[in-house]
Amino acid sequence: MMQEPGAAAAGEIPPMARPGGQAGLRSRGATETLVWLGRLALIAGLLGAWQAASGRWLSDFWFSSPVLIGQRIWEWVDQGVLLAHVWATVAEMGLGFVLGTSVAVCAAFVLGSYRGIAEIFEPLIIALYNIPKLALAPLLILWFGIDMTPKVVLVALVTFFLIFISTYSGIRDVDRDLVNVLRIMGASPMQLFTKVLLPSSIPWILTGVKISLPYALTGAVAGEMMVSREGVGHLVAQSALMIDMTGVYAALTILMVIGVLVDTAVGGGRDSMSHLRNRDLVQV
Amino acid sequence: MIEARDVYKVFSSSGGDVLALKGINLSVRPSEFLAMIGPSGCGKSTLLNMIAGLTSPSRGSILYGGQPVIDVNRAVGYMTQKDTLLPWRTVRDNIGIALELRGLAKPERERLVREHIELVGLTGFERFFPGQLSGGMRKRVLVARTLVYEPETILMDEPFGAVDAQLKLVLQAELLRIWDKTKQTIVFVTHDLGEAIGLADRVVVFSKRPGQIKLVKTVGLPRPRDVHRLRLSPQFAEIYEELWEALKGEFAEERQ
Numbered sequence: 001m002m003q004e005p006g007a008a009a010a011g012e013i014p015p016m017a018r019p020g021g022q023a024g025l026r027s028r029g030a031t032e033t034l035v036w037l038g039r040l041a042l043i044a045g046l047l048g049a050w051q052a053a054s055g056r057w058l059s060d061f062w063f064s065s066p067v068l069i070g071q072r073i074w075e076w077v078d079q080g081v082l083l084a085h086v087w088a089t090v091a092e093m094g095l096g097f098v099l100g101t102s103v104a105v106c107a108a109f110v111l112g113s114y115r116g117i118a119e120i121f122e123p124l125i126i127a128l129y130n131i132p133k134l135a136l137a138p139l140l141i142l143w144f145g146i147d148m149t150p151k152v153v154l155v156a157l158v159t160f161f162l163i164f165i166s167t168y169s170g171i172r173d174v175d176r177d178l179v180n181v182l183r184i185m186g187a188s189p190m191q192l193f194t195k196v197l198l199p200s201s202i203p204w205i206l207t208g209v210k211i212s213l214p215y216a217l218t219g220a221v222a223g224e225m226m227v228s229r230e231g232v233g234h235l236v237a238q239s240a241l242m243i244d245m246t247g248v249y250a251a252l253t254i255l256m257v258i259g260v261l262v263d264t265a266v267g268g269g270r271d272s273m274s275h276l277r278n279r280d281l282v283q284v
Numbered sequence: 285m286i287e288a289r290d291v292y293k294v295f296s297s298s299g300g301d302v303l304a305l306k307g308i309n310l311s312v313r314p315s316e317f318l319a320m321i322g323p324s325g326c327g328k329s330t331l332l333n334m335i336a337g338l339t340s341p342s343r344g345s346i347l348y349g350g351q352p353v354i355d356v357n358r359a360v361g362y363m364t365q366k367d368t369l370l371p372w373r374t375v376r377d378n379i380g381i382a383l384e385l386r387g388l389a390k391p392e393r394e395r396l397v398r399e400h401i402e403l404v405g406l407t408g409f410e411r412f413f414p415g416q417l418s419g420g421m422r423k424r425v426l427v428a429r430t431l432v433y434e435p436e437t438i439l440m441d442e443p444f445g446a447v448d449a450q451l452k453l454v455l456q457a458e459l460l461r462i463w464d465k466t467k468q469t470i471v472f473v474t475h476d477l478g479e480a481i482g483l484a485d486r487v488v489v490f491s492k493r494p495g496q497i498k499l500v501k502t503v504g505l506p507r508p509r510d511v512h513r514l515r516l517s518p519q520f521a522e523i524y525e526e527l528w529e530a531l532k533g534e535f536a537e538e539r540q
Contacts, residue, residue: 178368180338183356185382185433195381199372 064246072250076235086254088231092148092220093262096155097213103156104163105205109197112171113189125164133158134222141227151223151231158219162212163205170204171197210266217259232258286312286335286437286471291344293330303494304330308344310488310497312437315467319480321527322490322498323534328473330495332439335471336362348437361435363426365445369414375425376401376410382433400428403462420451424458431462437469444479452476456483456511464508477531481523482511489527492534499530 047066050058054065076082111118136157140150174197182196224233232254239247293305305327312318320328333339334346337357346353348360361382369378376397383393401407404424414422423444430438444452456479463470474480480487481503489499503523505514514520 175366175368177364177366178370180336180356181362181364181368182381182385184336184338184358184360184362185385186358187385191385195385196370199370 062245064249068246069249069253072246073253076250082254085230085232085235086258088148089217089220089224089233090258092151092223092231093155093216095148096152096219097159097216099152100156100159100212100216101163101205101209104160104208105167107160108164108167108171108201109193112168113197118168125161129161129165133161133219137223137226140223146227146229151220151228154223155216155219158215159212162215163208166204166208166211167201170201173204174200213262213266214259217255217262221255285314285347285349286469287347288331288334289345289347291331291334291341291346293327293334293339294342305341306494306496308495308497310500312469312471314469317463317470317472317483317485318488319472319474319484319486320488320490321474321477321480321531322495323492323531324475325493326490326534327493327495328490329441332362332441332471332473335437336360336439359435360437360439361430361433362439363430363441363443365442367414367422367426369422369425369429371414374411374413375406375417378414378425379428379432381429386433396432400432403431404428404458419447420455423447423455427455427459427462431466434466435468437471440470440472442474443472445474452479453511459483460507460509460511477524477527478515481505481520481527482509482514487523487527489530490534498534499527501527 050063051066054060054063054068060068073082076085111121133154137150137154140153144150144153178200179192179196182192187195220231221233221236224231225237228234228237232251235251236248236255239245239251288308288310291305291308292303295302295304304325308327308331310331320331322328330339334341335348335353335357337353337355340346340354348357370381373381379400380393380397383396388396401410404427406421406424406428409417409421414425417425426443444455447455460483472480472483484503487501487503488497489501490496491498501523505517505519505523
């Protein structure tokens with residue numbers, strides 16, 4: 001076997017190039033520490049200023065204060081109501097998201113594989129896509145009542161379109177030659193789906209997931225704010241109704257935390273999962 | 285046995301109809317190495333796609349083993365110039381995919397994959413991903429993937445088109461070495477005359493569009509062949525001259 005140029009180089013894959021090396025790492029570490037200190041200082045400063053101003057230059061009725069908000073959240077935890085509300089919101093979001101995503105991925109695969117059908121559906125999908133989904137909340141509540149169902153459906157609708165569009169582009173992007181080669185090798189439509197179409201579109205689906213999760217949270221909360229018995233959106237709406245500003249801020253804080261957690265979880269997952277494919281794309 | 289009977293192909297587009305192939309009659313014998321050569325756009329790849337069942341003739345018919353090809357032809361293996369490896373699968377899993385699709389048991393699959401990795405000289409690279417291989421190594425993986433399920437016929441569409449001249453000769457030599465053992469039918473599309481003569485039993489020269497068969501030349505060079513030395517022999521030069529005479533007109537006219 002003849003050794004060909006490039007073979008030896010391919011034998012040892014260089015690790016992802018890091019700018020700087022050891023010395024560079026140390027100084028970057030130092031910069032990172034500074035950034036983190038700066039961030040802490042900013043947040044502490046803002047909260048401190050808020051706390052100091054509250055009751056002095058700002059009405060603590062309208063603006064509450066970090067300490068009051070903290071106490072309120074602790075009360076909710078203590079009474080055991082917080083977990084139930086958070087659970088309701090997360091459950092609506094999760095169920096709706098899973099429902100919306102599965103339908104969207106299936107629909108995208110069907111329409112992505114059959115151009116004719118796609119062309120028939122296109123105007124309808126574009127028309128529906130352009131309805132502001134949150135405006136459907138009252139309709140869904142009339143249809144499904146005030147329990148979790150209308151929120152789940154709302155989240156599913158919001159998610160569906162974002163994931164559908166992303167996945168559909170992914171399927172259209174799959175190399176026809178790749179599909180043909182596998183068909184000749186004897187792949188059934190199901191095998192084509194599991195061995196080529198699905199893996200090739202995973203980066204696209206994940207992009208859709210990343211984009212749609214914050215909207216899923218918005219959908220769940222918006223649904224709860226209309227009519228509901230529980231959920232963090234319910235807490236916001238109820239507190240506002242009673243002009244309980246501390247309650248509003250406390251509920252908003254909790255939403256912020258949920259949002260950040262969801263985003264972090266998805267961001268991390270996406271990066272590690274698309275790592276392999278990205279590296280391939282870069283090196284090819 | 286592959287047969288094209290009075291095959292025409294028309295491509296319709298918004299710009300009008302284009303006649304790509306005109307009255308093609310050709311038969312490929314079992315275990316034959318047939319090369320097709322012609323200017324780009326002469327329809328030789330289209331003919332290959334027809335044998336693979338990916339497209340059908342506008343008129344006439346393609347027979348494979350006496351039966352008209354009407355659906356995807358699973359008796360063939362197809363290797364194109366394009367890199368159609370699955371980037372998320374390792375070398376081993378890329379080579380084994382056809383066996384996986386055909387539901388072969390795992391031990392048998394592993395044995396065949398190992399054999400073919402050895403055949404194309406990729407031992408030690410089993411767990412590498414395509415993105416970590418050089419262009420020539422990826423070609424080898426493609427060859428192994430096409431051979432591993434032992435298709436009766438192998439269709440190759442400029443398989444070594446994008447590699448440099450030296451590596452191309454190396455890969456050609458490998459292909460001949462393997463083919464001498466397996467003796468599958470190979471239909472090989474190329475636009476490199478030297479490659480066509482070096483590899484094939486017969487060379488089919490296509491005219492420019494609409495593609496017609498201009499000449500079929502039997503290459504009488506003895507086997508096993510050494511693709512490097514072959515080029516220095518007077519017989520090679522003679523055949524090259526004759527085919528180039530037929531071919532160059534097609535390129536000259538194209539320029540007008």
